[in-house]
Amino acid sequence: MSRAEDPAPPGRPLPQLSLDTEFFWTSGADGKLRVQCCRSCDALIHPPQPICRYCRGHDLGVRVVSGEATLAGFTVNHRFALPGLPPPYVVAQAALVEDPRVRLTTNIVDADPGTLVLGMRLEVVFRQESDVWLPLFRPTAEQPETAALPIDEIAPERFGEYVRPMVRQKKFEDDVALTGIGMSRLGRRLMVPPLALTVEACERAVADAGLTMSEIDGLSSYPGGGNLGGFGEGGVGALEAALGVRPTWYNGGIETFGPGGSVIAAMLAVSAGLARHVLCFRTLWESTFAEMTKSGRITPSGGRTTNWMHPFGATSAAHTLAQNAQRHFHRYGTTRETLGWIALNQRANAAANPTAIYRDPMTMQDYLDARPITTPFGLYDCDVPCDGAIAVIVSAVDAAADLARPPILVEAAGTQIIERIEWDQSTLTHEPQVLGPAAHLWSRTTMRPEDVDVAELYDGFTFNCLSWIEALGFCKIGEAKDFLDGGRNISRDGMIPINTHGGQLSHGRTHGMGLLHEAVAQLRGAAGERQVADARVAVVSSGGLTPGGALLLRTAS
Incomplete structure (x- = not known):
């Protein structure tokens, strides 16, 4: 030394x-x-x-x-x-x-x-x-013979062995339904106050459900209030001050399964009888925040950090996930082209979605030639920072039948943490906090991956999506290279259509709430040109190195 x-x-x-x-x-x-x-x-x-x-x-x-x-x-x-x-x-x-x-x-x-x-x-x-x-x-x-890489504390194939069994047969999922969805304007550098986008999405979700604002008795958000830069509008407190809905229950916090966690919390509250109609929302204004910071109108906070990775310039989830992707390449023979098929699929789907930010055609050569971000990721491996808000309403199932839209039912939720939480100490070859929730999801239902008609999987980076594909069982662990080759299996008319609205890679980074919005639209048969025929069951995941979570949704018939 x-x-x-x-x-x-x-x-x-x-x-x-x-x-x-x-x-x-x-x-x-x-x-x-x-x-x-x-x-x-x-x-x-x-x-x-x-x-x-x-x-x-x-x-x-x-x-x-x-x-x-x-x-x-x-x-x-x-x-x-x-x-x-x-x-x-x-x-x-x-x-x-x-x-x-x-x-x-x-x-x-x-x-x-x-x-x-x-x-x-x-x-x-x-x-x-x-x-x-x-x-x-x-x-x-002096370099000795190359050493074997460390191994995971739990092999990726064995996560199901660590799932805790259900504590009772009655499931909270059976008590709830998704009844309304709303999306604000979505774009780059909209220069609109973020709370205005939140209100826009929430008003549209309430109207979509056929409710009035006075009937909303719960609010739930991720990541809540606090100084979060372009990652929030101020949380539940800010929205309640704007709307004056006087909720009987509310929730906001960052230590949950991304936006999916705020929705699961709302389901639990409805199942417990604390509320009948909970308005869940997620807002980002990263593009405007970055523009205002660049022009000096916003001064970013500074000071020392308690993060173990930031002193070494590992300031993005990309730096962790890129290393996990590299180890997946090393162990399973995955390549950049494997990830490229995910990016191309999302772009092709975005072309059929008028709200997507990036809709221009993209080829594999375009993907491979894009400027590097952090190896092996290039520009098109990364989601699109944007401004926008998404809202979803969780209602009591007995109140949903009388509303404007056919209710979307919740078959199962997967939430269990099995992997280590610390990013750089966790799972080696997949996105951490994916394998555990996926295994947990399937323990709460008799359905299986082959029953799923459409999958809306978190894709903050292409590798997130690959991790969920393997974790949820659409192909075996380590077999994504063959499964994704050519992109056919994940296309809208393929074995398992994935991220049908363009995903975060092309539609825009809404931290997973846009995936839930799209799943509801698909199950309603209301996705227009991008509609998957006869979609009855959808799986949605959220969480990008936060604790992950997954929801299995279905139609009532």
Whole structure:
């Protein structure tokens, strides 16, 4: 182990030193890497915790480790820039040789990215900035035989073994129905106050259901209020202040299954009798926020971070998912073209949707030639930041029959967390928080993947969608390369039509709420040119590295 001669350029986000993390971020002062350990079972624990997750022991300490690691994943960032960390730079995961379950997010230095190979041996090299010593890694001078990559704590094929059985036969899903949907204007840089978009979508959803605003007695939103930049309008409080609906129940929060979590919470409230008609909504105004920030009209917040990845420039979900995609490539033979078929499918579907942001035809060569974002992702692997709001109404099933539209029933919800929550410590070869909820979904119904007529699957990046395809059983784990080849199986007239409105890759990033809106439209037979014939059952997923969730929907007949 050694200390880098030159200090890091100023400006990259520095970690907040706290009572439980200061030892890690300052241990490089003497050139040694230190990691929390459990004295009872000898496991290394990262990030630090007050209890050992493996033996639940409380006899914890700090251990000096060798500083040697295996390169468990890497991505070359081309798009995102930080002060003091201009692109291109390498974000990586280094699995410690003493306990490969510990994977440190880091930067690879002193190496040409083209020479990096998964499984190569690394050594730590500290770089001081202010009162922090950042543990960076470089390839060792002598390279032993390439090591095997770390393995998941639970093999992707075995997640069903860890699903908790239903606690009772009666399901909350049977008590609810989806009765109204609404979408605001959707576009790039609309320069419209976000709350105005929320109101627009909510008014349309209420009218669609044949309700009046005074009949709405519940509100539910993700991610709630707070300083969320372009990712929210102010939450439940802001909407209630605008509408004055006086709800008997409300919910807003970020620690849930994305927008799908807010809808599931509404279902639980309706099933419990707390409300009859809950208005669920999701608003984004990323394009306008970015434009106003660029022009200086909005000053982004700064300061130190408690995120373990941000100090290394891993500021986007793309940096984590790109490494998972790379490992899927490595283990299963998946290629960029595999992901390309997803992007092309979404674009073809968007061409039939007048509300989609990107509708121009795209070829595989267009996809492959697009500018790189963070390897292996290019521009068309990434969803489209936009301004817009989506609203969905959850009603009591006994109140739904008298409303304006045929109710869409909920067959099952999948929510169980089986994987680790921390992005860089979780599932290696799939999007984390996908395999668990998918297995849980099928435990709550007698239906199976072959019963599904249309799938609206979260596609913040192409790899999210691939992960859900395998997790939900439309093909076996590791077989997406063959299943997606040519795009035929996922087309609107294929084996399982996917993201029929264009998905987030072409329709626009609505964080999964647009997928639910489309599923309802398809089951109603109201999707126009993009309608899938005889659609009776739909699966919808949401959550992009948040805890994921899935819903299985069906028509009443």
